[in-house]
Amino acid sequence: MATIFRLDASIRHEGSVTRAVATSLESTLLAAAPDAKVIRRDVGRDPLPSRIWADALAGSHIPDSARTDGQREALVVAMELGDELARADAFIFAIPMYNFGVPPHAKAWIDVVIADPRFSPRAGNPIAGKPAYLVIARGGAYGPGTPREGWDHATGWLKLILGTVWGLDVKVIEAELTAAHVNPALADLRGLAAQNLERAHADAAEHGKGLAERLRAPEAA
Numbered sequence: 332m333a334t335i336f337r338l339d340a341s342i343r344h345e346g347s348v349t350r351a352v353a354t355s356l357e358s359t360l361l362a363a364a365p366d367a368k369v370i371r372r373d374v375g376r377d378p379l380p381s382r383i384w385a386d387a388l389a390g391s392h393i394p395d396s397a398r399t400d401g402q403r404e405a406l407v408v409a410m411e412l413g414d415e416l417a418r419a420d421a422f423i424f425a426i427p428m429y430n431f432g433v434p435p436h437a438k439a440w441i442d443v444v445i446a447d448p449r450f451s452p453r454a455g456n457p458i459a460g461k462p463a464y465l466v467i468a469r470g471g472a473y474g475p476g477t478p479r480e481g482w483d484h485a486t487g488w489l490k491l492i493l494g495t496v497w498g499l500d501v502k503v504i505e506a507e508l509t510a511a512h513v514n515p516a517l518a519d520l521r522g523l524a525a526q527n528l529e530r531a532h533a534d535a536a537e538h539g540k541g542l543a544e545r546l547r548a549p550e551a552a
């Protein structure tokens with residue numbers, strides 16, 4: 332039975348594009364592989380306390396007898412997050428762009444995971460080579476020739492961590508212009524936004540099917 336890890340980082344509960352597109356992938360996968368188990372970590376709804384990262388780092392360099400209760404607790408959290416990843420065969424990361432970068436809750440989660448020695452940039456970590464899907468949504472557009480080309484500091488960083496540092500085999504599913512229906516400055520682009528969203532859902536469903544096949548016959552992927 333395959334295990335899927337899913338991270339959600341949108342602070343929106345209703346109307347979240349990343350949640351909806353990630354669910355398209357997940358439900359297509361589960362339709363084809365109903366036995367798959369999904370481990371969920373929702374840092375949008377339930378962020379990690381901000382002290383966990385610093386306490387986990389400080390506690391990791393000293394003997395247990397010298398640790399504070401807070402440091403011990405933080406190390407348990409870091410280990411628990413690392414175990415959730417280490418147990419999974421595939422990964423879905425649903426992460427919006429906020430303020431041209433990564434949501435603080437997602438950054439905090441990644442920082443705490445990296446405090447677990449298994450996931451540090453110096454480790455040969457346990458999830459390298461496994462399939463991962465990064466679902467990212469941006470209110471505006473950042474492609475070549477757009478006024479804000481080069482302002483997306485989320486996607487590249489997330490690919491660096493997931494793909495280069497953790498060695499995952501990452502596919503990116505992007506929805507742009509998700510704010511077109513509420514931002515009058517983007518009103519002319521609403522048609523394009525709708526097409527973009529439809530394509531993101533179609534890509535997600537396609538990847539869900541592909542993932543089910545890959546999990547059935549990993550050697551053929």
Ligand SMILES: Cc1cc2nc3c(=O)[nH]c(=O)nc-3n(C[C@H](O)[C@H](O)[C@H](O)COP(=O)(O)O)c2cc1C
Pocket residue numbers: 341342343346347348349350426427428429430431432468469470471472509510
């Ligand atoms: C606090 C906040 C900051 C945002 N900053 C940006 C931004 O810098 N650039 C952008 O294109 N969209 C920005 N957006 C829009 C989101 O990227 C967009 O609404 C996206 O769909 C959010 O993901 P979600 O639909 O899963 O909640 C921001 C939204 C919020 C709530």
